Amino acid sequence: MAAAAGMKVAAGVRAAGGGRMLAWRLHSYGGLGELRLDNARVPPLRGTDEVLVEVHAAGLNPLDVGMAGGYGSRVLNMLRQLEGSEMEFPLVLGRDLCGTVVRGGPAARLRPGTRVWAALPPHRPGALAQFVVLRDSWAGEAPRALDATSAGGALYAALTACSALRAGGMLNTPRSRGARVLLLGLGGVGQAALQLLAAGGAQVVAGCAAEQAELARRLGAAEALDRHAADYERALEEGGPYALVLDCSGAGGWAASERRWRLARYVTLSSPLLRETDARGLLAGGARALADLAAQNLALRRAQPAEGVTASCEPHVRWAYFSEQHAQDDIALLKSLADRGQFTVCVEQVFPWWDATAALERMARGHARGKVVLDFTAEAPPSDGARSF
Known part of the structure; x- marks a missing residue:
């Protein structure tokens, strides 16, 4: 055998x-x-x-x-x-x-x-x-x-979610309690991020396929928006202001400035860094990717409605990746949540x-x-x- x-x-x-x-x-x-x-x-x-x-x-x-x-x-x-x-x-x-x-x-x-x-x-x-x-x-x-x-x-998806939420200032911090967060995409990373946000007391709006709405609510979403619905774009824009928009859908950093929504932070898992370094080499590709990030931030700030979210927080785009830097602490957090029935x-x-x-x-x-x-x-x-x- x-x-x-x-x-x-x-x-x-x-x-x-x-x-x-x-x-x-x-x-x-x-x-x-x-x-x-x-x-x-x-x-x-x-x-x-x-x-x-x-x-x-x-x-x-x-x-x-x-x-x-x-x-x-x-x-x-x-x-x-x-x-x-x-x-x-x-x-x-x-x-x-x-x-x-x-x-x-x-x-x-x-x-x-x-x-x-x-x-x-x-x-x-x-x-x-x-x-x-x-x-x-x-x-x-x-x-x-x-x-x-x-x-x-x-853990690969869950630790990537931890990295993204840390970049957005929403991982296991008092700031997450009561914060309104828009989560785009409900794959492996999105599911982990949703549970982490819900455990921290955030009010999560999930943009996902209609057949995933029940799952989103079961994992802790306060609201699930059908990304194929005719009024989806309007619902996204009117549902803010958002303390964080977390893109797990592949939309990328340029999508941050394509809607008239109000937000403080936009974190995406889709960056051009590896694609650019594959195509141009480490130095030229890295420089091109950083230039893209700067341009994405500028476009977002220009696109924000005049009233914004808060006067003290200028909207910005960040990229997130899997990182082992905080892995030991994050794994302990995830185990604790799993054993309490808050992470699956x-x-x-x-x-x-x-x-x-x-x-x-x-x-x-x-x-x-x-x-x-x-x-x-x-x-x-x-x-x-x-x-x-």
């Missing part, structure tokens, strides 16, 4: 400090057709604060599909080099996971046997493998309230570990209404013994 074989592999890794594993690896940029299931070496611990985790479930994100085509490769390679690695390929995708700590460095907080959830920054080897090494500040004890597939698809994860579909290509193809089609997760505890197909753990 695959599960029993997996236990034997894990036991061997614990005892010998090495061993082999199966990993989904990309050997060149060119899309999902370059993805291969390889027999690879179990990665060693290199830092005193690192842990080796046996993966039980791994979540997928749109970034994984983009990375398969080379998206962000210039910046990510620079970050790898700053950490002393020249390795670009083979590239293991997957940013989320839930699993069990197998081994830890002397400075690691998390001990062997601990059930953890974790998120990996994009420049590090990912979670679509039987084992993964990560800094223990990127992981924490998994909430008891979440099963492996929910916990395995949670909507899982759309679970694929067995041998079907990663189909799972990523589902991500590539877009419009997912929940997380797509790979189950690394699934039994291998009887006819595919070569692939069993």
Whole structure:
């Protein structure tokens, strides 16, 4: 049986400090057709604060599909080099996971046997493998309230939401209580942001598809606006003033100035930074992206109604990304919320570990209404013994 074989592999890794594993690896940029299931070496611990985790479930994100085509490769390679690695390929995708700590460095907080959830920054080897090494500040004890597939698809989106709300001044602060916030888009990041805002006492208006209205209210939205309705634009403009508009829909920073709404902050997850650096190089691309941000801010300030939101807060645009800088604190916050029933994860579909290509193809089609997760505890197909753990 695959599960029993997996236990034997894990036991061997614990005892010998090495061993082999199966990993989904990309050997060149060119899309999902370059993805291969390889027999690879179990990665060693290199830092005193690192842990080796046996993966039980791994979540997928749109970034994984983009990375398969080379998206962000210039910046990510620079970050790898700053950490002393020249390795670009083979590239293991997957940013989320839930699993069990197998081994830890002397400075690691998390001990062997601990059930953890974790998120990996994009420049590090990912979670679509039987084992993964990560800094223990990127992981924490998994909430008891979440099963492996929910916990395995949670943290990359949730930590990105934390980063966006921190940029908007609305993460776990008194300022969020009673604040009126407009949330555009209800994908993985949007769902996490909505729950964080609701837990902080914000009054959230969600702009989403009509079929997501019930979900939005269940997650804590005070109001859900149908983005396909004829009066949607008017409802957005008349629903303010907003202390924060959080764009999780892909509208981008230029959309901040396209409506006559009143707002203090506009935070978007869609910036041109990686696209520009891919096209122009690190220096020229970075300079072009910063020029875009300055122009977006100028356009927003010119477009604001004369009465504005407050005299003391000039409206501005900010970009937000996944960041590991506050990961340990944010993971602790999310665990606390999950164990109190204030944070959950909507899982759309679970694929067995041998079907990663189909799972990523589902991500590539877009419009997912929940997380797509790979189950690394699934039994291998009887006819595919070569692939069993």
